[in-house]
Amino acid sequence: MTLSVRTCPTVDEASAALAAGRARYLGGGTLVVRNASEGDLSFDTLVRSTDPALSRIAVAGGEASLGAGVTMAAITRHPGLAAIAKAARAVGGPAIRNMATVGGNLFAAAPYGDFAVALMALGATVEAGGKALGIDDFLQVRDDIRTMVTGVRFPLPAAGAFRFVKVSRIKPKGVSVLSIAAVIETDAGGAVCSARVALGCMADRPIRARAAEAALVGATLTEAGVAKAVAAVSEGIRPITDPIASAWYRGEVLPVHFRRLLLA
Amino acid sequence: MAKKVPVQVTLNGEERAEFVESGATLLNALRGRFGDTSPKGGCHQGTCGACSVIIDGELKLSCLTLAEACDGAEIVTTAGLATNSAMHPLQRAFAEGFAAQCGFCTPGMIMAAKALLDQKPDPTREDVIEALSGNICRCTGYEPIIQAVLAAAAASPHKAA
Amino acid sequence: MIRLAKEYFADQRDDDLKQLGQAFHRSDVPGHVTGKTNYFADRSFPGMLHLKMVRSPHHHARIRSIDTSEAEKHPGVARVLTHKDVPHNVYTILILIQIGPEDEQVLAADKVRWKGEAVVAVLADSERAAQEAAAKVKVDYEVLPAVLDMEAALKPGAPIVNEYHGQNYYRYDSGACRKVRFGDVEKGFAEADHILEQTYRSSPIEQAPAETTGCIVVPEGNDRFTCYTNTQALFFSLDNTSIILQMPGHKLRFVGGTVGGGFGGKVDVTTEPIAILASKLTGRPVSFIYSREEEMQVSSPRAAETIVIKDGVMNDGRIVARYVKGYTDAGAYSRHSPYGAQKGAAHYPGPYTIENVWADTYCVYTNRTPSSAMRGFGVTIADFALEVQMDKLARLIGMDPLEFRFINAYRDGDMKAHRQPTEGAALIECMQEASKAANWPVAEKYLRMSSYKGG
Numbered sequence: 058m059t060l061s062v063r064t065c066p067t068v069d070e071a072s073a074a075l076a077a078g079r080a081r082y083l084g085g086g087t088l089v090v091r092n093a094s095e096g097d098l099s100f101d102t103l104v105r106s107t108d109p110a111l112s113r114i115a116v117a118g119g120e121a122s123l124g125a126g127v128t129m130a131a132i133t134r135h136p137g138l139a140a141i142a143k144a145a146r147a148v149g150g151p152a153i154r155n156m157a158t159v160g161g162n163l164f165a166a167a168p169y170g171d172f173a174v175a176l177m178a179l180g181a182t183v184e185a186g187g188k189a190l191g192i193d194d195f196l197q198v199r200d201d202i203r204t205m206v207t208g209v210r211f212p213l214p215a216a217g218a219f220r221f222v223k224v225s226r227i228k229p230k231g232v233s234v235l236s237i238a239a240v241i242e243t244d245a246g247g248a249v250c251s252a253r254v255a256l257g258c259m260a261d262r263p264i265r266a267r268a269a270e271a272a273l274v275g276a277t278l279t280e281a282g283v284a285k286a287v288a289a290v291s292e293g294i295r296p297i298t299d300p301i302a303s304a305w306y307r308g309e310v311l312p313v314h315f316r317r318l319l320l321a
Numbered sequence: 322m323a324k325k326v327p328v329q330v331t332l333n334g335e336e337r338a339e340f341v342e343s344g345a346t347l348l349n350a351l352r353g354r355f356g357d358t359s360p361k362g363g364c365h366q367g368t369c370g371a372c373s374v375i376i377d378g379e380l381k382l383s384c385l386t387l388a389e390a391c392d393g394a395e396i397v398t399t400a401g402l403a404t405n406s407a408m409h410p411l412q413r414a415f416a417e418g419f420a421a422q423c424g425f426c427t428p429g430m431i432m433a434a435k436a437l438l439d440q441k442p443d444p445t446r447e448d449v450i451e452a453l454s455g456n457i458c459r460c461t462g463y464e465p466i467i468q469a470v471l472a473a474a475a476a477s478p479h480k481a482a
Numbered sequence: 483m484i485r486l487a488k489e490y491f492a493d494q495r496d497d498d499l500k501q502l503g504q505a506f507h508r509s510d511v512p513g514h515v516t517g518k519t520n521y522f523a524d525r526s527f528p529g530m531l532h533l534k535m536v537r538s539p540h541h542h543a544r545i546r547s548i549d550t551s552e553a554e555k556h557p558g559v560a561r562v563l564t565h566k567d568v569p570h571n572v573y574t575i576l577i578l579i580q581i582g583p584e585d586e587q588v589l590a591a592d593k594v595r596w597k598g599e600a601v602v603a604v605l606a607d608s609e610r611a612a613q614e615a616a617a618k619v620k621v622d623y624e625v626l627p628a629v630l631d632m633e634a635a636l637k638p639g640a641p642i643v644n645e646y647h648g649q650n651y652y653r654y655d656s657g658a659c660r661k662v663r664f665g666d667v668e669k670g671f672a673e674a675d676h677i678l679e680q681t682y683r684s685s686p687i688e689q690a691p692a693e694t695t696g697c698i699v700v701p702e703g704n705d706r707f708t709c710y711t712n713t714q715a716l717f718f719s720l721d722n723t724s725i726i727l728q729m730p731g732h733k734l735r736f737v738g739g740t741v742g743g744g745f746g747g748k749v750d751v752t753t754e755p756i757a758i759l760a761s762k763l764t765g766r767p768v769s770f771i772y773s774r775e776e777e778m779q780v781s782s783p784r785a786a787e788t789i790v791i792k793d794g795v796m797n798d799g800r801i802v803a804r805y806v807k808g809y810t811d812a813g814a815y816s817r818h819s820p821y822g823a824q825k826g827a828a829h830y831p832g833p834y835t836i837e838n839v840w841a842d843t844y845c846v847y848t849n850r851t852p853s854s855a856m857r858g859f860g861v862t863i864a865d866f867a868l869e870v871q872m873d874k875l876a877r878l879i880g881m882d883p884l885e886f887r888f889i890n891a892y893r894d895g896d897m898k899a900h901r902q903p904t905e906g907a908a909l910i911e912c913m914q915e916a917s918k919a920a921n922w923p924v925a926e927k928y929l930r931m932s933s934y935k936g937g
């Protein structure tokens with residue numbers, strides 16, 4: 058069988074095409090075309106959609122919504138998304154960013170998925186098959202989803218609340234040893250009133266650092282104040298092992314980078 | 322027999338149409354069908370950058386792009402940069418600065434550099450490093466390439482295209 | 483910046499150098515920057531078949547059976563090759579210079595000895611069809627215990643990696659190892675003020691050229707074949723192919739050309755024989771190009787080495803004895819490693835004159851990817867070990883590491899441990915320049931030294 062490609066003008070048609078048989082959606086193609094070239098025989102049709110809704114970015118009323126086909130490069134260029142641009146810029150090199158989509162990043166297995174880590178910290182909602190799912194739930198079921206993701210939306214974080222770090226061994230571009238995203242809000246006295254922390258490479262997909270989040274609430278972002286959260290960040294992690302780093306190494310350096318991110 | 326599909330593109334300023342194998346990457350189509358072997362296949366997995374081309378003004382990896390998805394697109398490759406046998410400033414700078422050793426990464430490097438200079442005619446060293454960060458060179462150690470891009474920018478201010 | 487230091491050795495030459503110090507354009511550079519340079523894969527031929535190799539998933543296993551029937555029936559498949567199709571299936575590259583025995587299979591017959599070893603070659607109209615058919619090849623393996631490092635390989639009772647050798651090391655005409663014996667090391671150690679023994683280890687290193695290994699073969703219709711290849715060793719490849727396929731050399735036309743980086747990684751003969759055989763049996767052009775994964779996992783890396791160095795040194799800085807045991811991990815097959823290990827034996831004194839030397843170097847077989855050449859193989863890792871050892875020795879006796887090297891540097895006329903008199907030495911002069919360039923001052927007497935005898 059050769060690989061066939063179906064181009065659909067609308068999301069609905071693409072979704073229908075996906076439901077029929079051994080098909081995969083083609084976003085930017087940076088993972089799925091690579092898989093096909095490397096001999097992944099689990100699909101024989103690639104479905105793509107030219108629906109303009111997929112590449113729409115809307116920022117209004119304190120909320121951002123991104124079509125699934127929005128690229129990392131488009132995010133870095135958008136003036137309304139400057140607060141989170143760092144996470145999009147962390148993905149690949151310039152050519153990858155011109156191709157890699159938000160939708161594809163949600164499906165990317167670790168060590169990839171840096172932007173999905175950010176979306177998790179931002180508490181994003183994923184629109185899939187006409188339904189809205191919290192990102193935590195979406196990531197649990199993503200492998201069984203046979204429909205299209207059409208977009209994501211999330212509340213824009215307060216100024217300075219979004220923190221993100223990607224650690225890699227090659228500068229300026231490299232695959233993640235780990236990535237950490239956090240949305241941390243503090244009150245007038247400097248005490249943390251809310252915290253969402255997401256970790257990349259600490260499982261096969263992004264996970265929340267719930268114990269660290271709980272330890273952060275009420276704490277101040279000082280060396281002593283963050284100590285408990287730093288100690289708790291490794292709770293429940295199952296880091297991946299790949300040619301970039303071993304699970305052991307990833308687990309060892311996680312608290313170090315988390316501490317730096319909190320104190321930055 | 323593999324199914325063939327028609328693909329029409331503007332390749333280096335020229336209207337071209339070819340039948341390509343369904344599911345073929347743009348890299349394989351350019352090299353095998355359109356007869357432009359300047360993009361190189363170093364990995365077919367997006368990691369080396371040797372296949373970089375400019376599609377509708379954006380730097381892309383032709384090994385991860387499907388040829389069919391480029392129908393109607395405007396594609397620029399390193400083979401299209403020289404005009405009337407006069408080299409593009411980037412090509413001249415690469416040649417003069419020993420920025421090409423085995424030469425395999427060179428067409429991709431030049432495309433990545435061109436995409437940068439098209440946007441930012443006066444880049445900083447950091448801009449250049451960032452722009453080339455998706456391209457691997459195993460021979461030169463990068464420094465001559467960075468210097469060549471800076472030299473090309475200096476030689477042709479604001480007219481790098 | 484290039485500066486010609488013509489003052490050195492001025493009496494050895496007429497000062498009529500015209501080209502040195504001049505800037506010249508490389509003749510291949512216009513092609514590189516315009517994308518016109520032709521690499522082997524910049525060709526396509528109508529009807530070209532794609533070769534996909536089915537490889538061993540095990541480090542060490544017996545092959546009970548190979549079933550290609552389903553693969554052969556797959557749409558688009560032109561031919562499936564096994565060891566039975568290869569006229570002279572067991573070969574070794576260096577047989578051309580009488581370094582045997584033949585110990586490596588082109589396609590595995592009864593056993594696989596490393597993870598990634600070629601077993602079955604599938605030829606199809608498209609890469610996708612070849613991949614699909616390859617997935618249908620059934621090989622029944624009985625997994626055997628594997629040895630994955632040299633220590634394990636040399637232990638008594640270790641599983642035998644390669645039966646063609648009979649033991650897990652290469653047997654030289656000098657015995658289990660290459661030997662260098664010079665002076666009397668025991669006497670040297672007895673006299674020494676200090677003795678330092680250290681062990682150095684390196685991992686395999688992949689050359690990772692930008693262009694992967696491969697070739698394209700075109701049948702010329704008269705039982706002759708043109709092979710466009712990126713081999714670094716054109717006639718080596720041609721002669722070995724001639725042996726493997728039992729075809730006279732004049733039927734094989736090898737076309738080389740610009741190689742997209744090799745760094746030693748393209749000296750083996752891994753794609754040409756099987757691609758030419760496929761072309762012969764199908765009458766069609768054949769392309770066999772390693773994927774990036776194959777390049778990284780299957781192509782031969784630089785060997786892992788273990789090097790034990792024991793030196794005797796005097797308080798005045800002279801090294802008076804050196805004892806070395808060097809081990810080169812050849813992986814499952816010889817390829818160039820017996821030669822690499824031998825080179826190490828001659829090299830171990832380094833560019834230093836030491837009166838008493840004892841060196842043993844072993845070429846060891848393990849169930850790892852066969853290793854081969856990479857930039858100075860047999861010497862590069864040895865140099866790493868030697869120069870680290872030199873620094874440690876200098877520290878041990880409280881001497882400046884550069885001055886310590888001046889004291890031991892070889893000079894014209896010195897006899898090297900492997901009985902070659904030193905000629906044309908320039909180490910001292912290089913160190914003098916380096917001392918200035920690096921702003922690492924040494925005592926005046928070292929700046930007055932020369933490589934000339936008595937200087």
Ligand SMILES: Cc1cc2nc3c(=O)[nH]c(=O)nc-3n(C[C@H](O)[C@H](O)[C@H](O)COP(=O)(O)OP(=O)(O)OC[C@H]3O[C@@H](n4cnc5c(N)ncnc54)[C@H](O)[C@@H]3O)c2cc1C
Nearest residue numbers: 082084085086087088089149158160161164170171206367
């Ligand atoms: C060299 C290289 C470097 C990379 N570096 C990074 C990095 O630093 N960080 C990082 O996070 N990632 C990285 N990646 C991985 C990848 O580029 C990104 O994760 C990217 O966002 C994936 O998006 P895509 O659009 O290319 O996905 P595709 O390859 O198009 O799709 C990936 C998967 O998601 C599915 N999918 C895509 N969109 C949808 C949709 N709308 N609905 C349903 N299913 C969908 C596809 O069917 C497929 O299974 C890198 C990849 C390469 C090749």
Ligand code: FES
Nearest residue numbers: 365369370372384
């Ligand atoms: S061939 Fe496309 S990035 Fe290597």
Ligand code: FES
Nearest residue numbers: 422423458459460
């Ligand atoms: S010049 Fe050889 S890879 Fe860059």
